[in-house]
Amino acid sequence: MASSVAQKRLFHEYKNLSTNPPEGITAGPVSEDDMFYWEALIEGPGGTPFEGGVFAAELKFPKDYPLSPPTMKFVGGGVWHPNVYPNGTVCISILHPPGDDPNHYEHASERWSPIQSVEKILISVMSMLAEPNDESPANVEAAKMWRERRAEYEQKVRDEVRKGLGL
Amino acid sequence: MQEDEPSLNIPSLLTLAVVSFFVLRWFFNRDEGSSAGGRPRGRGNVVDPAQVEQIAQMFPQLSTRDIMWDLQRNGGSVAATTERILTGRGLETPPPSFQPQIVLPSANAQPTQATRAAPASKGDGQDLISRYNLSGKIIADSNTEQAPTAASTSAWSQNKEERQRLLQKRRDEMILAARRKMVQKDQGKSQ
Numbered sequence: 001m002a003s004s005v006a007q008k009r010l011f012h013e014y015k016n017l018s019t020n021p022p023e024g025i026t027a028g029p030v031s032e033d034d035m036f037y038w039e040a041l042i043e044g045p046g047g048t049p050f051e052g053g054v055f056a057a058e059l060k061f062p063k064d065y066p067l068s069p070p071t072m073k074f075v076g077g078g079v080w081h082p083n084v085y086p087n088g089t090v091c092i093s094i095l096h097p098p099g100d101d102p103n104h105y106e107h108a109s110e111r112w113s114p115i116q117s118v119e120k121i122l123i124s125v126m127s128m129l130a131e132p133n134d135e136s137p138a139n140v141e142a143a144k145m146w147r148e149r150r151a152e153y154e155q156k157v158r159d160e161v162r163k164g165l166g167l
Numbered sequence: 168m169q170e171d172e173p174s175l176n177i178p179s180l181l182t183l184a185v186v187s188f189f190v191l192r193w194f195f196n197r198d199e200g201s202s203a204g205g206r207p208r209g210r211g212n213v214v215d216p217a218q219v220e221q222i223a224q225m226f227p228q229l230s231t232r233d234i235m236w237d238l239q240r241n242g243g244s245v246a247a248t249t250e251r252i253l254t255g256r257g258l259e260t261p262p263p264s265f266q267p268q269i270v271l272p273s274a275n276a277q278p279t280q281a282t283r284a285a286p287a288s289k290g291d292g293q294d295l296i297s298r299y300n301l302s303g304k305i306i307a308d309s310n311t312e313q314a315p316t317a318a319s320t321s322a323w324s325q326n327k328e329e330r331q332r333l334l335q336k337r338r339d340e341m342i343l344a345a346r347r348k349m350v351q352k353d354q355g356k357s358q
Binding site: 005006015018019021026028031032039041043052053054056064066067075076098113114115161162163164165166167 | 221224225245246247249250253293294295296297298301302305323327330331333334337338341342345346348349350352353
């Protein structure tokens with residue numbers, strides 16, 4: 001029962017994302033046989049060192065989606081960013097369930113709720129790339145570099161972007 | 168003859184009225200009885216406070232009593248209640264006789280800290296070109312030397328395989344377009 005609700009909802013979101021895709025975002029299930037496993041491509045936002053890049057991420061949805069949020073993990077080339085773990089897992093408030101706020105700095109409205117969507121997650125991740133939040137870094141090393149040696153950070157990101165495109 | 172008809176009709180009408188009064192009264196009493204009290208215990212439909220809490224957290228504007236009523240009626244399915252709220256049907260107001268039998272442990276959100284992913288150091292250093300097998304297309308791309316097909320606007324089909332193909336095409340095009348742009352930028356710089 002619960003998983004058919006999730007499947008219906010995911011299919012609906014897939015359809016919306018395909019017929020009316022937001023700028024710089026492509027997302028959908030890897031195979032429709034498993035609606036709980038998606039892959040997304042996000043363009044690096046303009047005016048940032050991520051500009052011109054394309055980043056692939058996998059989204060894994062729980063069986064009780066949309067009650068619980070999916071997890072999102074960048075795959076392929078690494079994303080050197082304060083809010084992305086070295087293994088690619090994205091750490092932003094919209095991916096945290098409503099009750100889960102160990103640090104007490106996130107507003108409830110920023111966190112996951114069923115009125116959010118895959119599209120909103122991907123747009124949030126896009127703006128996260130542009131504006132890191134270094135209050136709770138997932139990648140301490142990247143956060144430190146971003147804070148103290150910005151030029152080096154930006155160069156590293158640009159290198160990663162090119163590597164991701166096979167250049 | 169003339170006085171026979173009315174004298175026959177009045178008693179029969181009276182009887183009918185009395186009988187229907189009792190029938191209706193029995194009917195309504197039974198309904199009230201089943202919705203109040205008797206049902207939750209009888210069918211084991213006790214509302215789980217954790218479920219109520221879960222929904223109340225997502226939709227703080229709703230009264231917990233409405234949530235409990237809906238949960239009790241759909242057999243304790245959080246998903247169904249959420250679906251109902253999200254589709255805009257809203258929750259019904261429970262009848263006054265509905266007395267929820269549980270007390271909410273209000274400030275009791277259990278922290279699920281375990282969801283925070285543990286950092287693993289190794290990334291799979293693979294670029295998108297090899298990931299999606301695009302090297303062949305890059306060569307074809309550079310031969311035609313010009314931006315192919317304008318990005319397909321709406322990519323949806325009733326056919327499952329066709330949808331899959333369209334998604335893959337959009338994905339490939341997005342990567343190839345980014346790569347093309349980057350190469351052009353490099354060429355512009357070196358000239």
